Amino acid sequence: MRYAITRAVSSAINQCELTHFSRTPIDLSLARKQHHAYEAALQSLGCQLIPLPEEPTLPDSVFVEDAAVVLDEVALITRPGAASRRPETPSIAAALTPYRKLIEIQSPGTVDGGDVLRVGKSIYVGLSSRSNQEAVEQMAKALQPWGYRVHAIQVNDCLHLKSAVTQVAADKLLVNPAWLDPAIFGDMQIIEIDPSEEYAANTVWIDDAVIYPTCYPQTQRKLEAQGIRVCTVDVGELIKAEGAVTCCSLLFV
Ligand code: CIR
Numbered sequence: 001m002r003y004a005i006t007r008a009v010s011s012a013i014n015q016c017e018l019t020h021f022s023r024t025p026i027d028l029s030l031a032r033k034q035h036h037a038y039e040a041a042l043q044s045l046g047c048q049l050i051p052l053p054e055e056p057t058l059p060d061s062v063f064v065e066d067a068a069v070v071l072d073e074v075a076l077i078t079r080p081g082a083a084s085r086r087p088e089t090p091s092i093a094a095a096l097t098p099y100r101k102l103i104e105i106q107s108p109g110t111v112d113g114g115d116v117l118r119v120g121k122s123i124y125v126g127l128s129s130r131s132n133q134e135a136v137e138q139m140a141k142a143l144q145p146w147g148y149r150v151h152a153i154q155v156n157d158c159l160h161l162k163s164a165v166t167q168v169a170a171d172k173l174l175v176n177p178a179w180l181d182p183a184i185f186g187d188m189q190i191i192e193i194d195p196s197e198e199y200a201a202n203t204v205w206i207d208d209a210v211i212y213p214t215c216y217p218q219t220q221r222k223l224e225a226q227g228i229r230v231c232t233v234d235v236g237e238l239i240k241a242e243g244a245v246t247c248c249s250l251l252f253v
Pocket of ligand 1: 016017018060063082113114241242243244
């Protein structure tokens with residue numbers, strides 16, 4: 001069984017954190033409709049949802065990915081880089097407790113799950129405005145017993161590492177080369193986004209398919225040309241909150 005933790009869009013989403021985007025009004029009811037369609041896409045790809053209720057005082061709490069990193073053997077509960085997001089983690093820890101042993105990142109470490117990309121036993125962590133070297137060191141030490149190697153990657157031009165790269169098949173990564181040098185990923189095959197769609201590198205990979213925003217048609221064609229099944233969702237309102245598709249779920253088996 002593949003599980004997906006999701007959380008309903010907060011009524012406070014218009015007070016979300018923004019780093020690279022300017023604030024534009026988010027239509028709450030449309031955002032919720034889009035989020036339901038995203039959840040339906042997860043279900044259509046075989047996920048059993050673990051839907052958490054709305055957190056009305058936590059604007060960014062729909063972006064559950066940032067609160068944890070779930071691996072096969074253990075889950076890390078993060079310490080998000082934005083102080084406003086730290087109260088999001090206890091409820092995610094509670095939701096994960098039945099499924100995994102938990103390890104908590106401690107101060108002064110900060111890390112958002114959006115900065116963590118696992119490829120096999122390699123864990124890449126973006127050093128960004130949200131995630132720091134202290135967290136990388138804690139992760140390397142905590143995960144070493146299971147054979148994970150943790151690699152830090154400087155992220156300058158986007159919010160999170162996974163704004164610039166995500167996995168789209170066992171041997172393939174989708175990358176925005178303007179934000180990240182793909183050479184660091186060794187033997188993986190690199191698919192470059194279409195340069196006209198700079199936020200197009202973020203996908204949710206499930207088996208032979210990806211969940212993907214409707215707004216990147218050029219890159220979508222590149223993925224399909226590689227034999228990847230693309231399940232599109234309109235997440236336009238969540239993108240205004242600087243979110244994307246990976247950030248709205250925590251997937252694990
Ligand atoms: C934030 O700035 O924290 C939120 N407004 C957006 C977080 C998106 N998270 C992600 O892509 N992993």
